[in-house]
Amino acid sequence: MARRLNQLRKSTLSTHDQLTCSSSILSSSSPRTPGKKVVKGDPIITGIRLRPFLERESLIDDISAVQIFENNVICTQNGRPQIFKFTNCFDASANNKDVYDGMIRSAVLASLQGYNTTVLAYGQTASGKSHSIFGSSSEEGILSLSIDNLITMNANHHLKFELSFLEIYNEKVTDLLAAPTTSNEHVTNKSTSFSKTARTHILNKFVSNSIRTLEIREHPVLGPYVPDLKYIQVKTKEDFQNVLNLGNQQRSVASTNANQRSSRSHAIFTIKISRIDIPQSITKRLSFGVNSNTNLTNTHKTSILSNLNNNKKNAKQQAQDELEAQCVRLNFVDLAGSEKSQQFIRSKGKNDRFAESIHINQSLSTLRNVIDALSRQQHHIPYRDSSLTYLLKNSLGGDAKTYMLATISPSSTVIDETINTLRYAGLAATITNVPQIKTPHLRHEIDELREENARLKQELFLVKSKSMPSIHSTMSTNSKTSLTSIDECIQTSFYNGPPVSSEEQIDNDEKLDIVDEEILAQIENQCHRPKRQRLSEQPLHEIAKVRKIDDTMLHRRLGTILSYVTSDYSITNDNGILVFSNELNINVRMSSSSWINAVEKFDQNFDINSMTQKEIVIALNMFVDNQE
Numbered sequence: 001m002a003r004r005l006n007q008l009r010k011s012t013l014s015t016h017d018q019l020t021c022s023s024s025i026l027s028s029s030s031p032r033t034p035g036k037k038v039v040k041g042d043p044i045i046t047g048i049r050l051r052p053f054l055e056r057e058s059l060i061d062d063i064s065a066v067q068i069f070e071n072n073v074i075c076t077q078n079g080r081p082q083i084f085k086f087t088n089c090f091d092a093s094a095n096n097k098d099v100y101d102g103m104i105r106s107a108v109l110a111s112l113q114g115y116n117t118t119v120l121a122y123g124q125t126a127s128g129k130s131h132s133i134f135g136s137s138s139e140e141g142i143l144s145l146s147i148d149n150l151i152t153m154n155a156n157h158h159l160k161f162e163l164s165f166l167e168i169y170n171e172k173v174t175d176l177l178a179a180p181t182t183s184n185e186h187v188t189n190k191s192t193s194f195s196k197t198a199r200t201h202i203l204n205k206f207v208s209n210s211i212r213t214l215e216i217r218e219h220p221v222l223g224p225y226v227p228d229l230k231y232i233q234v235k236t237k238e239d240f241q242n243v244l245n246l247g248n249q250q251r252s253v254a255s256t257n258a259n260q261r262s263s264r265s266h267a268i269f270t271i272k273i274s275r276i277d278i279p280q281s282i283t284k285r286l287s288f289g290v291n292s293n294t295n296l297t298n299t300h301k302t303s304i305l306s307n308l309n310n311n312k313k314n315a316k317q318q319a320q321d322e323l324e325a326q327c328v329r330l331n332f333v334d335l336a337g338s339e340k341s342q343q344f345i346r347s348k349g350k351n352d353r354f355a356e357s358i359h360i361n362q363s364l365s366t367l368r369n370v371i372d373a374l375s376r377q378q379h380h381i382p383y384r385d386s387s388l389t390y391l392l393k394n395s396l397g398g399d400a401k402t403y404m405l406a407t408i409s410p411s412s413t414v415i416d417e418t419i420n421t422l423r424y425a426g427l428a429a430t431i432t433n434v435p436q437i438k439t440p441h442l443r444h445e446i447d448e449l450r451e452e453n454a455r456l457k458q459e460l461f462l463v464k465s466k467s468m469p470s471i472h473s474t475m476s477t478n479s480k481t482s483l484t485s486i487d488e489c490i491q492t493s494f495y496n497g498p499p500v501s502s503e504e505q506i507d508n509d510e511k512l513d514i515v516d517e518e519i520l521a522q523i524e525n526q527c528h529r530p531k532r533q534r535l536s537e538q539p540l541h542e543i544a545k546v547r548k549i550d551d552t553m554l555h556r557r558l559g560t561i562l563s564y565v566t567s568d569y570s571i572t573n574d575n576g577i578l579v580f581s582n583e584l585n586i587n588v589r590m591s592s593s594s595w596i597n598a599v600e601k602f603d604q605n606f607d608i609n610s611m612t613q614k615e616i617v618i619a620l621n622m623f624v625d626n627q628e
């Protein structure tokens with residue numbers, strides 16, 4: 001192992017010059033306009049995932065041309081190594097959970113904060129896009145893990161989740177959750193007396209008739225959307241699985257007329273998140289009935305009534321738009337294989353395949369053109385040149401948060417495509433979005449709660465530093481009341497008020513960080529303790545080893561503390577901890593390093609025997625570095 005690492009290190013050093021060279025390749029594919037303005041916002045977050053060798057590749061003695069070493073992806077093409085640097089790299093040993101924890105979890109959290117968020121899986125055919133998003137029989141995909149996380153975090157049932165699943169194939173958008181217009185069985189049974197060619201023809205016709213093609217429209221506020229797309233509400237993981245199965249079933253019905261269609265179509269799975277409690281101002285307008293009085297005789301009366309009805313219709317439409325604008329969408333996009341159309345033409349050599357490849361190529365080449373134009377900050381971005389880019393307009397250089405997971409194969413036979421993928425992922429990382437919070441109806445409350453939270457933290461510590469007889473008894477009544485509702489409100493962290501620009505948001509966050517820092521500094525001074533170093537996210541056993549702490553002892557200690565609070569908690573696979581207690585209004589998911597820190601700090605600062613349950617929860621929460 002050490003020898004392997006040394007070899008890789010050497011190869012990294014010896015390829016330092018190549019790095020400069022490959023950086024220049026990268027920059028040559030994204031030449032910067034001289035003097036272009038610096039756009040403030042969030043870059044598209046990119047990650048690279050290398051899949052393991054497949055059995056069939058091992059059988060033909062294919063050799064690995066790609067290695068991942070820390071944040072470097074090292075590709076060997078014609079004996080010449082090239083290095084690409086990325087912030088998130090997952091090697092062949094990573095599973096979907098690792099990808100979720102390392103990159104996608106923050107996308108889910110962003111959507112809960114009120115941002116429209118998109119996760120794009122980009123890469124050539126068979127590089128692992130679908131495996132990452134949808135998983136396999138033996139492994140959950142990042143989509144399922146995201147749903148899991150969302151459902152767990154919605155313990156108070158304040159949020160509603162609705163799912164849609166669409167496919168873009170040959171530039172046409174189809175709804176994978178809408179029932180087909182006729183039954184497939186009916187057609188296949190009826191067609192049994194036909195020859196194979198005639199049956200294929202009938203089936204093709206049936207498929208194109210039974211699957212409704214949808215239009216894309218652009219709304220002035222919402223941006224491009226598919227008006228008639230079906231959304232299905234889900235409450236449990238089982239509901240989600242049923243929706244996914246339904247969509248996949250429809251997708252496979254469509255595949256009968258185009259083998260492995262899924263490889264050449266784009267699929268967009270959307271989780272629409274909204275609050276259960278709709279503001280009254282909207283509910284009223286939504287319930288407006290539109291009268292159709294057919295007994296009118298007087299023309300004048302008719303025209304007045306028709307105007308009234310139109311106004312009602314407009315008010316209803318407006319209310320619906322307002323409601324839509326307050327929903328957040330978390331999209332998972334499984335793109336078609338990114339290889340060049342030439343390969344399709346060569347491998348298939350058929351006319352219909354040619355048309356198909358042109359469409360796929362149109363979508364993907366437009367996607368590349370859009371990425372290219374955005375990275376160069378050009379004025380015209382060709383979003384409308386393909387259905388895919390039109391629908392993803394807000395996710396590419398718009399107001400959404402975007403994550404791109406580029407999947408690559410280790411095989412030496414496809415190294416050109418792998419390098420292509422890495423180049424586009426590199427370009428995508430230079431694109432800046434300006435994310436806007438979409439759900440404006442809690443903003444002021446959240447701002448106030450954050451301030452209140454910081455103030456209470458300070459109050460709590462000050463009380464503690466004066467030997468703390470009982471936190472509760474020294475707190476103001478207001479503080480006690482606020483503390484009760486803080487957890488609940490922060491959990492449902494949908495904003496209220498006008499949309500905040502990401503700049504403002506960063507500014508607010510920075511201010512809050514400064515306040516936090518100041519409070520911590522004050523506390524450190526008061527407690528005369530040296531500043532503690534923050535723990536990095538490491539596996540539990542590693543932290544325990546470095547700190548010479550017995551992790552089972554820590555588990556036990558946490559168990560004891562929690563048993564004062566609730567009996568409803570569980571240890572997760574990654575040694576994190578999930579606490580449920582509706583009665584106490586807590587729903588805490590701590591990672592291993594967070595709760596180790598929390599337990600240690602708790603023990604150093606508090607005497608559990610002199611505290612109420614509520615105080616224990618507050619104190620524990622206060623010490624969690626990274627509450628998720």
Ligand SMILES: Nc1ncnc2c1ncn2[C@@H]1O[C@H](COP(=O)(O)OP(=O)(O)OP(=O)(O)O)[C@@H](O)[C@H]1O
Nearest residue numbers: 051052124125126127128129130131262263336337
């Ligand atoms: N990380 C992984 N671990 C194990 N097997 C994987 C992994 N990634 C991909 N595979 C396997 O590789 C094969 C191709 O993967 P997948 O279908 O996800 O590719 P894809 O990029 O979605 O292809 P396409 O563009 O054709 O849809 C599948 O058999 C899948 O199970």
